[in-house]
Amino acid sequence: MSINFRLxxxxxxxxxxxxxxxxxxxxxxxxxxxxxxGCGEGECGACTVLVDGRPRLACLTAAIQVEGKExxxxxxLSAGGKLHPMQEALIKAAxxxxxxxxxxxxxxxxxxxxxxxxPTRQEVREFLSGNLCRCTGYEGIVEAVLLAAKYLxxxxxxxxxxxxxx
Amino acid sequence: MDEITQAxxxxxxxxxxxxxxxxxxxxxxxxxxxxxxxGMLYVKVIRSDRPHARVTALDLSRxxxxxxxxxxxxxxxxxxxxxxxxIYRDMPLLAEGRVRYVGEPLALLAARTPEAAEEAARxxxxxxxxxxxxxxxxxxxxxxxxQVAVPQAAEAGNIFNHMVIRKGDVGQGFxxxxxxxxxxxxxxxxxxxxxxxxxxxxxxxxxxMAIYGTLQCPYYVQNAVAAVLGLPLSKVRVVQTATxxxxxxxxxxPSQLAALAAVVAAxxxxxxKLVYDRAEDIISTSKRHPGVIRYRTGAKRDGTLVAVEVxxxxxxxxxxxxxxAVLWRGLVHAPGPYRIPNVKVDxxxxxxxxxxxxxxRGFGSPQVIxxxxxxxxxxxxxxxxxxxxxxxxxxxxxGDETATGQRLTESVGLLAAIERARELSDWENxxxxxxxxxxxxxxxxxxxxxxxxxxxxxxxxKAPLLDKAGAYVKLEADGSVTVAVGNTEMGQGAITVLGQIxxxxxxxxxxxxxxxxxxxxxxxxxxxxxxSRTTTxxxxxxxxxxxxxxxxxxxxxxxxxxxxxxEIADGKVWPKDRPRDAKPLSEVARWMWAHNWDLGATGxxxxxxxxxxxKTGQGNAYFVYxxxxxxxxxxVDLLTGETHVTRFWAxxxxxxxxxxxLARGQVAGGIAQGIGYALMEELRSEDGRIVAPSFTGxxxxxxxxxxxxxxxxxxxxxxSGGPYGAKGLGExxxxxxxxxxxNALSRATGGRLREYPAIPERVLGLVRGER
Ligand code: FES
Ligand code: FES
Numbered sequence: 001m002s003i004n005f006r007l008x009x010x011x012x013x014x015x016x017x018x019x020x021x022x023x024x025x026x027x028x029x030x031x032x033x034x035x036x037x038g039c040g041e042g043e044c045g046a047c048t049v050l051v052d053g054r055p056r057l058a059c060l061t062a063a064i065q066v067e068g069k070e071x072x073x074x075x076x077l078s079a080g081g082k083l084h085p086m087q088e089a090l091i092k093a094a095x096x097x098x099x100x101x102x103x104x105x106x107x108x109x110x111x112x113x114x115x116x117x118x119p120t121r122q123e124v125r126e127f128l129s130g131n132l133c134r135c136t137g138y139e140g141i142v143e144a145v146l147l148a149a150k151y152l153x154x155x156x157x158x159x160x161x162x163x164x165x166x
Numbered sequence: 167m168d169e170i171t172q173a174x175x176x177x178x179x180x181x182x183x184x185x186x187x188x189x190x191x192x193x194x195x196x197x198x199x200x201x202x203x204x205g206m207l208y209v210k211v212i213r214s215d216r217p218h219a220r221v222t223a224l225d226l227s228r229x230x231x232x233x234x235x236x237x238x239x240x241x242x243x244x245x246x247x248x249x250x251x252x253i254y255r256d257m258p259l260l261a262e263g264r265v266r267y268v269g270e271p272l273a274l275l276a277a278r279t280p281e282a283a284e285e286a287a288r289x290x291x292x293x294x295x296x297x298x299x300x301x302x303x304x305x306x307x308x309x310x311x312x313q314v315a316v317p318q319a320a321e322a323g324n325i326f327n328h329m330v331i332r333k334g335d336v337g338q339g340f341x342x343x344x345x346x347x348x349x350x351x352x353x354x355x356x357x358x359x360x361x362x363x364x365x366x367x368x369x370x371x372x373x374x375m376a377i378y379g380t381l382q383c384p385y386y387v388q389n390a391v392a393a394v395l396g397l398p399l400s401k402v403r404v405v406q407t408a409t410x411x412x413x414x415x416x417x418x419x420p421s422q423l424a425a426l427a428a429v430v431a432a433x434x435x436x437x438x439k440l441v442y443d444r445a446e447d448i449i450s451t452s453k454r455h456p457g458v459i460r461y462r463t464g465a466k467r468d469g470t471l472v473a474v475e476v477x478x479x480x481x482x483x484x485x486x487x488x489x490x491a492v493l494w495r496g497l498v499h500a501p502g503p504y505r506i507p508n509v510k511v512d513x514x515x516x517x518x519x520x521x522x523x524x525x526x527r528g529f530g531s532p533q534v535i536x537x538x539x540x541x542x543x544x545x546x547x548x549x550x551x552x553x554x555x556x557x558x559x560x561x562x563x564x565g566d567e568t569a570t571g572q573r574l575t576e577s578v579g580l581l582a583a584i585e586r587a588r589e590l591s592d593w594e595n596x597x598x599x600x601x602x603x604x605x606x607x608x609x610x611x612x613x614x615x616x617x618x619x620x621x622x623x624x625x626x627x628k629a630p631l632l633d634k635a636g637a638y639v640k641l642e643a644d645g646s647v648t649v650a651v652g653n654t655e656m657g658q659g660a661i662t663v664l665g666q667i668x669x670x671x672x673x674x675x676x677x678x679x680x681x682x683x684x685x686x687x688x689x690x691x692x693x694x695x696x697x698s699r700t701t702t703x704x705x706x707x708x709x710x711x712x713x714x715x716x717x718x719x720x721x722x723x724x725x726x727x728x729x730x731x732x733e734i735a736d737g738k739v740w741p742k743d744r745p746r747d748a749k750p751l752s753e754v755a756r757w758m759w760a761h762n763w764d765l766g767a768t769g770x771x772x773x774x775x776x777x778x779x780x781k782t783g784q785g786n787a788y789f790v791y792x793x794x795x796x797x798x799x800x801x802v803d804l805l806t807g808e809t810h811v812t813r814f815w816a817x818x819x820x821x822x823x824x825x826x827x828l829a830r831g832q833v834a835g836g837i838a839q840g841i842g843y844a845l846m847e848e849l850r851s852e853d854g855r856i857v858a859p860s861f862t863g864x865x866x867x868x869x870x871x872x873x874x875x876x877x878x879x880x881x882x883x884x885x886s887g888g889p890y891g892a893k894g895l896g897e898x899x900x901x902x903x904x905x906x907x908x909n910a911l912s913r914a915t916g917g918r919l920r921e922y923p924a925i926p927e928r929v930l931g932l933v934r935g936e937r
Contacts, residue, residue, distance in 0.1 A: 034194070036410075039444040039860065040443055041444065043862055044861055046361055073193070074192065074193035075192070078191075087191040087192060091183050094828065098360070098657025099408065099410065100362040103193045124869075125874065126869075128869045133361065137831075137834030137837055137872055138872055139831075139872075
């Protein structure tokens with residue numbers, strides 16, 4: 001069947017067979033491979049995308065469920081070539097190692113910061129506890145979210161990775 | 167150290183951002199499953215579901231009849247040898263007539279879609295005649311146990327390898343001891359749980375085969391694919407894709423995946439993709455060896471160690487794979503980082519009807535470290551000594567001899583690490599606070615624990631032939647720099663660190679440097695990316711190449727400026743006496759290119775000599791060692807048995823730290839894996855079958871299971887054989903962390919943890935005083 005939705009700000013219309021997961025629709029049919037499959041069973045968060053602004057696991061979401069909705073993937077965050085503050089912060093705070101969990105964390109953190117611009121360290125840890133990372137021990141990721149929160153609030157202490165203040 | 171490594175550094179020692187970070191945060195980095203090729207087929211492995219059986223019939227007619235299936239492969243279709251060559255050649259690519267573990271590959275199919283491949287695999291009909299299976303290493307060495315090991319690969323029966331250390335005379339040593347402690351320690355599997363599962367794509371090309379995949383050791387893969395296809399190495403090309411974590415799990419296993427995909431690609435003539443889902447990955451790939459470690463330690467009343475006797479058994483699984491190397495590292499590391507005059511170690515790796523175990527960060531050492539660090543605490547308790555003091559008293563120093571009789575001549579930062587960890591944690595107060603807390607609280611207990619470890623950097627005397635590295639550094643005509651090595655980036659930060667070394671040595675900015683993608687046809691062989699060796703060995707090769715190239719650029723610049731002496735830094739070149747005439751390096755590079763200068767340089771490095779006598783286990787086991795001291799504070803809920811690590815301090819000596827931010831990330835990640843190993847990670851199996859192969863069944867730490875922050879520092883005892891004084895780091899944090907957590911937990915409960923992981927039932931047992 002054919003479905004319509006907005007993907008990273010653009011209308012798309014695609015044919016999907018019944019039972020197709022949103023994850024396969026994004027990765028295989030639409031070529032957006034930034035969203036990762038770490039488990040396929042809703043346990044790792046690597047496939048996190050935003051559907052109408054809320055974090056959703058693309059491996060547990062049927063493609064047809066996004067009919068008429070707004071889907072945001074990691075590719076949509078840096079559209080236009082400029083990194084989103086969350087992405088900048090992950091680089092600055094060394095919150096990336098192998099990077100396989102990274103897109104999922106970027107999207108989950110984006111959702112957290114849009115509903116709570118002033119999260120505490122504890123709130124960040126709790127919110128992100130559905131996303132697994134095997135490399136970092138989470139320290140750099142949690143730091144990055146706190147840093148991104150500062151960036152997004154336009155904190156004067158904001159420093160971009162190239163050392164300039166915007 | 168030569169001149170270049172003694173001068174103050176500009177880039178080495180700085181926390182540059184990762185070279186691959188932007189690609190990773192934007193989702194542009196391409197991992198194995200992100201790639202596809204025209205006409206690509208999807209491979210599915212048909213596997214044994216018996217731990218030990220004769221295969222009396224393999225009926226694939228219904229698989230072949232599936233409309234989406236394009237190709238089916240059985241052993242007869244393998245053009246070369248039916249083997250996955252690793253250290254031994256006992257493991258077949260596809261089992262013929264007999265299976266030795268649940269999950270062993272029997273046949274392959276390729277279909278047009280992954281869904282069809284999955285469906286078709288279920289149509290295979292295998293008829294088995296079950297054989298008695300043995301799953302436990304202690305049972306497998308009993309007389310009359312079923313024979314699992316392929317006899318040519320085993321020393322005796324199911325004993326793949328037996329290795330020893332004999333130093334001094336333990337009988338005499340123990341007779342001089344005032345106290346002796348003794349214990350048996352048990353550990354189960356640890357699963358790598360890299361977030362990206364295993365995956366490869368085989369692509370036939372011009373009489374040969376290209377392999378793309380998530381992997382650590384491209385040359386191992388090249389070797390395996392050449393063997394199964396019967397091709398010369400020159401016709402097999404291995405390209406590493408972005409790799410979503412390895413931790414040792416992508417050391418040897420990708421050789422198996424690549425060889426499986428390659429035989430299907432060869433038969434079908436089409437690109438074939440083999441990507442495991444999480445369950446298949448957990449069931450069929452390597453893990454940390456389960457083990458039983460019996461340990462006895464003797465000391466004088468003042469805490470001086472006089473004798474250590476260890477006997478340990480690792481469950482290797484059905485085939486050798488890397489077990490002999492894992493066992494050897496376990497053997498050398500079993501006595502710990504201490505001065506001990508009398509040592510006797512007997513190490514055994516044993517074949518059982520279980521999935522082959524392999525490399526995992528620490529490589530056979532975490533198991534014995536659990537034992538030696540528990541023993542040190544048990545000894546401290548018996549002597550009424552501060553456990554940190556006891557370690558300090560016995561810690562190896564420069565000039566000391568290790569248990570293998572190796573004289574440590576330089577770069578021994580262990581005491582400095584212990585001292586710094588004590589200061590940072592405010593050790594005495596920390597212990598006092600915990601005691602006060604325990605007096606105050608009814609249902610919660612705190613404990614503080616310490617661990618110290620040493621780590622032999624590189625392959626060591628077990629495989630010195632692999633401790634070499636080539637590198638190629640090229641100045642492009644516009645002043646940018648390309649660095650090519652065969653070592654892989656799997657998250658640990660290798661390419662950034664190697665780029666920093668090249669930039670430092672050449673006098674360019676890190677942003678001018680690009681690491682070439684790893685493709686065995688285009689980069690020099692720099693050996694496997696294992697054993698925390700990349701910074702030290704490949705780094706030295708990069709330094710060698712970059713230094714040669716710098717000398718050439720300086721010669722050219724002298725001509726260019728007509729000056730006797732020139733300086734190069736930050737991508738600029740100038741005559742020493744006329745700094746105002748500085749030119750961007752790009753101008754000199756352009757001039758060199760136009761005047762036909764050779765702009766490329768090849769570097770080479772090999773580890774300093776090592777030696778080993780297998781009869782006595784004496785020798786210079788590794789060319790240098792790294793050290794660490796970790797301190798953990800845990801809190802135990804006496805009602806639920808749940809344990810949380812509340813605070814953590816880690817101090818490491820890995821020589822010069824090339825990139826402190828990345829090094830810190832390695833340590834934090836290793837601590838988390840160590841917490842998982844000690845407290846949470848349990849992979850259950852029943853009758854040789856892994857049950858619940860998923861992240862629901864196997865819990866790894868989340869952001870809530872680790873302390874909010876870690877205190878991490880480095881004491882840098884430079885190593886003259888490493889680039890800028892660097893030694894290895896990657897594996898050490900995990901090795902130290904779990905033992906500090908285990909000791910803290912024992913302290914909190916007043917019991918003694920002798921089996922990992924400390925899941926709540928076990929902790930409640932300790933609280934009730936059952937062990
Ligand atoms: S792939 Fe969706 S949660 Fe793991
Ligand atoms: S960076 Fe590797 S899993 Fe998070």
